[in-house]
Amino acid sequence: MVTNGKYSFDSGKDKIKGKTIGYRHLQCLLIFLGFALLFAMRVNLSVAIVAMMDNKGANPDFPEYAWSQKTKSHILSSFFCGYILVQIPAGGWARRFGGRLLLLLSVMMSSIFALLTPLSVNLGGWASLCTLRFCQGLFQGVTLPTVATLMSKWAPIEERSAMQTICYSGAQLGIVLMLATSGVLCSSSWGWPSTFYLPGILGLLWAGFWFIFGASTPRECKHISADERAMIEESLGHDKPQDEQMPLHAVPWKKMFTSKPFLVLVVNHCTSNWCFWTLLTQIPSYISSVLGKDIKSNAILSSLPYVTMLALSLLLCPLASWLEKSQILNATVSRKIFNTIGQWIPVVSLISLGYLRADQGDLAIALLTTTVTISTIAHFGFSVNHLDLAPNFAGTLMGIVNCSANVMSIIAPLVVGYVVTDTSNIYQWRIIFTIAGCMSFSGNLMFLIFGTAKVQHWNEPPRAGREAEPLNELINDAKKDEECTAEGEARV
Template sequence: MVKNRRFEKAPLIGTRHIQCFLCFCCLSLCYALRVNLTVAIVAMTDQNSTNTNVEIFDWDEGTKSYLLSSFFWGYIITQIPGGHIAQKYGAKMLLLIGITLCSLFTLLTPLAASLGGWQLLFALRVMQGLLQGSVHPATHAMLAKWAPVEERGALGTFCYSGSQFGTIVMLAVSGFIAQSSAGWPGIFYVSGAMGFVWALFWFLFAASTPAEHRSISPEEKKFIENSLGQVENAPRVVAPTPWRKIFTSPPFISLIIVHCTHMWGFWTLLTQIPNYMKNILDVDIKNSALLSSLPYVLMLLLSFFFIFLSKVLARKENVSLSFNRKFFNSIGHWIPMLSLICLGYVSHDQAMLAVVLLTVTVGISAATYLGFQVNHIDLSPNYAGTLMGITNGAANVMSALAPLAVGLIVTDAKNVVEWRIVFFIAAGFYFTGNFLFVVLGKTDVQSWNSPEDALAKRLSVNDAESPALLTNGDIKKSEKDEVTK
C-alpha cells in the first residue's frame, strides 16, 4: 500500500519542504495583509491621538464595518477562477503576481485613504481581496504536485498554520508600530514591504511542480512522482474540467458541506464571542491583546502537535488514510461542538472558564487541517485547486452569513438565552458537517480525476472491437462529449 512507503527513499529535509516553507510564509504574509487594517483602523480614527505626523479620519462605526468587510467582497469572487488557473498554468506565477500586486496596494493604502477617503480605501481593499482569492486554491494546487501521499496531511497542516502565525505577528506588532513615530501608515509600509521580500524568494526558489524545479535531486523527484503516480515530465491537465461529475460526487458534496459548516462555527466564534464575553460575562476581550491572540497561539501550537500525532498514526499498519482524515476532522469539529454547548451554560462568575473554553474551541480546530482541508487533494490531485476554490468560495459565503444570523437572533446582547441559541446552532452545524464527512467522505482518487485516462481506456477497448471507430485520428463526438461531462 502507498501508506507503507518508506520515508528514507527521499531526503528528510528536501526541496519539497522548501516549497512548503515558502507556502507557509505566503499564507503568513496574506493573513498579515488581511488583518493589518483591523488594528490600524483604531489608530486611524483615534481622535485623541497625539501623533501630529499622521492624518486622523472621522469615520463612524458603520463606515468602519464596511471597510473591515470590504476585503471579503473581492475575496469570494476569485476562488474558483484562481483554482482553475493554478491547475492549468501552475501556481507559481499566479501567486507571485497576486501577492506582489496585493503588497503594492498595501503600500498605497495610506495615500489612498488621504486622497480618496474611505471610498477609495474600500475599493483598494476589494482589489486586495480579489488578488488573494486564489491563494488557498493555488496552495492546494502546489501541495497536489509537491506533497507525497504519506506526508500530505503534515505538509498541508504546516503550510496552512502560516495563517495563524501571520495573524499573531501582525496583531502583536501593529500596536507598537502605530504608537511609534511612523504612526498607523507604518503598519501598511512594513507589511507591504515584506510582501516584496517574499516575492523575491518565491521567484528564485519556487516551482509549480517537481519537474519544473531546477535543483531538486533526482531521488526526491522520483520519490514524489512515484508516490503521486505521476509520469515524469507529464503535461498539466488539458482535458475539460468534469463539472457534472464533480458536483454529483457524494464525497465532494460532503466536502462542500463540511467546509461550509466549519466556517459557520469558526466565524461565529471569532466575530461574536468578544461581544458575548463583554455583555454576558463582563470581560472585554477585544481590549486585551493577550486574550485576543490566545486562540491563534493555541491553534498554531496544536497544528504542530497534530502533525506529530498524524505521523505516529501513519506508522501503524492497521490505520488507513481514511481513518486518519476522519479521526482528525472529528477532533476539530466535535470537541468544539461540546465546548460551544458548555459555553452556553457558563455562569457570570466563571469568566476564566469561558476564556478557556473559547481558546480550546478555536485552537482545537487546527485538527481539521489534517481532515477535510486536505481531502480535496485526496479526491483529485489534478483538480485540487478547483475543488478548493469551490468549497472555499461557498464556505466564505457562510462566513459572511453567520454574523448576520447572530444579529437576527440576538436582539438583546445581555440575554443569555438568545446567545445559547446561537451556540446550539453553531454546534449543530459542527455535528452535521462532520457526520456527513465521516459517512460519505473518501480518500481514494476519484475516477473523474483523469478523464483523459478514462477516455483512452474506453477508446482502446472500442478500437479492438471496431477499428472503424477512429478515422484519421479524430475522436467521435460522443467520446468528446463524455470527456466534457
Template sequence: MKLMCCGGSNGSMDMNTKNSKKEDEAVGQHSGLGVRHFQVFLLFFALTVAYALRVNLSVAVVAMTDAASVNPNFPEYEWSEKTKSLLLSSFFWGYVITQVPAGQLARKFGGKIMILSGLSICSILNILTPICARIGGWQLVCALRVVEGLCQGVVFPSTHTILSHWAPPKERATLGTCAYAGNQFGTIIMLATSGVIAASPIGWPSIFYISGGIGCVWSVIYFFFGAGSPSECKSISAEERKLIEMGHASEVSNAAEVPKEHLPTPWMSFFTSPAFLVLIVAHSTHNWGFWTLLTEIPSYMKNVLGKDIKSNALLSSLPYVCMFCMSFVFSAISAQLNNRNCVSTVTSRKLFNSIGLWIPMITLVCLGYVGADQSELAVVLLCFTVGMNGATYLGYNMNHIDLSPNFAGILMGITNGVANIMSIIAPLIVGFIVTDEHDPEQWRIVFFIASGIYLVGNTLYVIFGKASVQPWNDPPPKPRRNSTPQVESQH
C-alpha cells in the same frame, strides 16, 4: 471508519501495501529535509503574509478612527460603525469571486505564477492604503480592499495546486499542515504587533507599510527560489524527484497520457460526486463556526462577560496561538499513525476532522452556560475551541488532493468559495438573533446553532467522505477537431 492494528494488514489493504513498498524504500533513502520542505516553508510565509494583509485593517481601523487616544500625530477619520463594518467586509466581496477561476488558472499557468501575482499586487495595494484613505476617504479604501480580496482569492487554490505537485501522499497531511499554519501565524503576528505599531512614533500608517513591505520581500524571494512543481525546480535531487513521482504514481493505476493542464475539467462529475459534495459541506461547516467565533466572540466577551478582548493583544491572539501550536501537535500524531500503518488515509481524515469539529461542538455548548463571573473559564474554553480547530488541517483541508491531485486547486476554489459565503452569512445570522448584546440566552442560541452545524456537517463527512483518487481525476482528453497529419506537421 476502519481502524487497523498498528503494523498489521488485511485483505483490503494488500494492494495498497504492495503499491507503497517502493515508495517506502524511497522515503527511507530520502527521509531528511529536502527541496519539498523548503517549498512548503515558502508557502508557510506566503500564507503568513496573506493573513497579515487580510487582518491588519481590523486593528488599524481602531487607530484610524481614534487617533487622539492612540497617537494624535497621525490623521483621524470620522467613520461610523456601519462604515467600519463595510470596510472590514469589503475584502470578502472580491475574495469569493476569484476562488473558482483561480483554481482553473492555477492549473493552466501554474500555482507559482498565480500566488506570486496575487500576493505581490496585494502587498503593493496595502502600502497604498494610507494614501488612499487621505485622498479618497473610506470609499477609495473600500474599493482598494475589494481589489485586494480579488488578488487573494488565488491564494488557497494556488497553494493546493502547488502542494498536489510537491507533497507525496504519505507526507501530504504533514506538509499541508505546515503550509496552512501560516494562516494562524500571520493572524497572531498582526494582532500582537499592530497595536504597538499604531501607538509608536511611526503610527498606524506603518501597519500597512510594514505588512505590505514584508509581502514585497516575500514576492522577490519566491520569484527566485519558488517552484510550482518538481519539474520546474533545478535544484531538486534525482532521489527526491523519484520519491515524489513514485508517491503520486502509486495513487493512480492508469494515469492519463496527456499533460495535466490539457485534461478537460469534469465539472459535472465534481457536482455529482458524493465525496466532493460532503467535502463542500465540511469546509462550510468549519467556516461557519470559525468565523462566528472570530467576528462575534469579542462582542460576547465584552457585553456578557465584561472582558474587552479587543483591547488586549494577548487575549485577542491567544486562541490563534493555541490553534497554531495544536496544528503541529496533531500533525505529529498523524505522521506517527501513518508511519506505523495504524489507520488508513480515509480514517485519518475523518478522525482528525471529527476532533476539529465535534470537540469544539461540545465546548461551544459549555461556553453558552458560562456565567458573567467566570470570564477566565470562558477564555480557556474559547482557546480550547479554536485550538481544536487545528485538527481540521489534517481532515477536510487536505481531502481535495486525495480526491483529485489533477484538479485539487479547482476543488479548493469551489469549496472555499462556498465556505466563505457561509462565513459572511454566519455573522448576519448572529445579528438577527442577538438583539440585546447583554442577553446571555440569545448568545446561547448562537452557540447552539454553531454546535448543531458542527454535528450535522461532520456526521455527513464521516458517513460519505472518501480519501481515494476518484475516477474523474483522469478524464479522457477531448478529441481534436480537424487534427489531420498534414495540419499537425505544419505546427
C-alpha cells in the same frame, strides 16, 4: 511496493529519502511564510478597526471614524466579496500557468494594497476602504487553489497531510503575529497605519525570495536534486518522460457536482468557515465590549487562541505522517477521526461561551482558546480531503470548496452586525455562538455519514473509458455472432 490508486512508491530506498529534508521542504517553508503574511494582511483590519473607531484609547494623533456596527460589518465583509469571485477559475489558472506565478502575484499585489490602505481610508472614508479590501480579496482569492495545485505536485503521498497542514499553519502564524502586535502598533507613535505598512513591506520581501526559489513542479525546479525529484514524481505517478505524460484534460464538471463525497466536503468546509470567521472577525469586539479589555490586552488575548492553534498543528504533523506511513488507519477512518475531534469538541465550548457572565473573563478566554485550538485538528480531516478525492483537480476542487465556504465568511459577519445591535449585550452574543456551534456539529455529522478518502473515478482522463467502450462492444458483438451461429447449426 505500496499502492494508492494509480500512485505508488517504494517502501525501501525512496521511503528513506522521503524522510530527509529536501527542496520540497523549502517550498513548504516559503508557502508557510507566504500564508502567514497573507493572513496578517487579511486580519489586521479586525483589530485596527477598533482603533480607527476609538482612537482615544489607542493614539489620538490619528483620525477617528464614527462608523456604525453595520458599516463595520460591511467593511469586514468586503474582502470576502472579492475573495470568492476568483476561487473557481483560480484552480484552472494554476494548472495552466503554474502555481509559482499565481502565488507571486497574490502576495505582491496584496502587499501593495496593504501599503495603500491608510491613504485610501483618509481620502475616501469607509467606501474607499471597502473598495481596496475588495481588490485585495481578489488577489488573495487565488491562494488556496494555487497552494493545493502546488502541493499536488510537490508533496509525496506519504507526506501529503503533514506538508499541507504545515503550509496552512502559516495562516495561524500570521494571525498570531498580527493580533499580538497590532495593539502595540496602534498605540505607538506610528498609530494604526503601521498595522498595514509592516506586513505590506514584509510581503514584498517575501515575493523576492519566492521569485528566486519558488517552482511550480519538481521538474521545473533548477535547484532540486535528481534523487529527490525522482522520489516525488514516482510517488505521485509523474515519473514518465515529458512527451509521454498525459495532457491536461477537461474538468468533469457534471461528475464532480454529482459526486456525493465532494458535495459533503463543500458542506463541511462551509460550516467550518462560518465558525472560524465568526470567531476571527469578532473576538476583538467581544473582548473589548463584553469583557471590557483595552486594545493592548485585547490584541494579546485575541491572539492567544491562535498561538495554541499553531503549536498544536505543528505538534500533530509527525503523528499524522506516522499514521499515514504505518497504515494503522486507512485514510477515510483517519480523516473522520481527526475531523470529529476538530469540529465536535469545540461545539461544547463555543455554546458554553454564550452563557458566561461579563465578570467571568478568564473563563471566557479559556473557552475561546479551547474552541479555536481544538478546531485545528480538522486540518487533518476535511482540509486535505480534496487531494484524496481528485489529485489531478486539487486546485479546482479547492477553488470550488473555498468559494462556497467563503460565502459563509461574508454572511457570518453580516449576521453578527444584524443580531448584535448592542455589543455589550451577552444575550445577543449567545445567539451568535449557538449558531456557530450548530453549524460545526451538522457539518461533521454529514462528513461522518457520507465522507470518504477514496480517489474518485472522474479523477482519471476519460480517454481510457472511451477506448474501452468500443472494445467491449466488439466483444459483445462477437459473442452474439457466436450465439447466432450455434443456434443456426443446432437447427440444421
